[in-house]
Amino acid sequence: MSGLMEQISTFAGQVALTFSVFGIGLIGAVLLQVWIGxxxxxxxxASFAAVRRGDAEKIDENLPSELAPLALELNALIASNKETVERARGHVGNLARGLKTPLSVITNEARAAHGPLPTRFPNRPRSCACRSSTTWNAPAWPRSAGWSASPPKSRRLPRA
Known part of the structure; x- marks a missing residue:
């Protein structure tokens, strides 16, 4: 009976060692599969980071079939965002040019004025503050200040 117990104990030790090696091998195979996958x-x-840094214009589309549609959609989103930014830059440039002309006229008149500025332009701050961003419906240039030209009565600005 002791010989049988000894064989069972030896067999159990060999099975435990075999299962341990097999388990460690499986864990290694899973880690390798996750790393490769x-x-x-x-x-x-990395492609996202390159686009964010400005090193690339779009995301690399040479990806597995599971990720290629995602890359295509993200590239379309980047293109749309770029187009929106370009349009916004154009609008900002137009607004800056639209603001520069009245400011230049006011600056030139202020330099030429001999009296204090509040008496020279009494209605200017109020008329600028009340103006809508899409419609000019108030007179922009007071005739009493000696302005030679007046803008159109009502002018629609393009919408953004």
Missing amino acids: TRPLKRLR
């Missing part, structure tokens, strides 16, 4: 995601993340 996430490489396309790491490439996608």
